[in-house]
Amino acid sequence: MGKFDLVEKYYRRWLSKLPSNDPSLCVLHQRLGVVADDKGEYDTSLKWYQKSLETKMRTHRSYHVNIGNTHNSIIAVHRNKEENKYFEALDFNEKSLDIHEKHLPADHPDMGGSYNNIGIVHHCLGHYGLALNHYNRSLKIRLKSLPGQHSDIAMAYRNMGPVYEYRDELEQALIYMKKAQTIYEVALPFNYPNVVNIKDDVKRVEDKLKMKKKN
Structure with a gap:
């Protein structure tokens, strides 16, 4: 509800x-x-996640699913900080996926999270085909395992939109961005960053599409 403090x-x-x-x-x-990440305090967030990971490594087997979840959280913070350690992040993500595959059913939401994170790294590396492949796998899992208005489904749509935009497939980009916008506007406050940002994304692609049609 945004009451982070x-x-x-x-x-x-x-x-x-x-x-x-x-x-x-x-x-x-x-x-x-999680709270520090939501507040944009990324260095603090990483410190808390690292403490969590150290405790889990002492008390759980190395392939315990909760360790994989913490790896995913650490990766997400690095992404939010816009750091360029993409290959390190890819290694983390693949380890997390391996953990989840050993302990979770194929359509578990955390599996969707792992595929999503791998897609993000490939996206950052410019591997757009691989990014879409992983985003699609993530989306299929989330559509099966989560409520239709869940923010993780919106995230999947939102991540796919820019990939199509970079490939100059603007109509397809707009479809996914608008799907994300619809969910965010229902699930989140109007001034929440995800709501504001997706509106900007939709406007940008709409303008590009108008210019493309004029030319």
């Missing part, structure tokens, strides 16, 4: 009451990482 205050209060060996610390660190 209130949530963070609650989690920190919870953190102060737990002993250092409490097994739920890894969950709490993960949630604090």
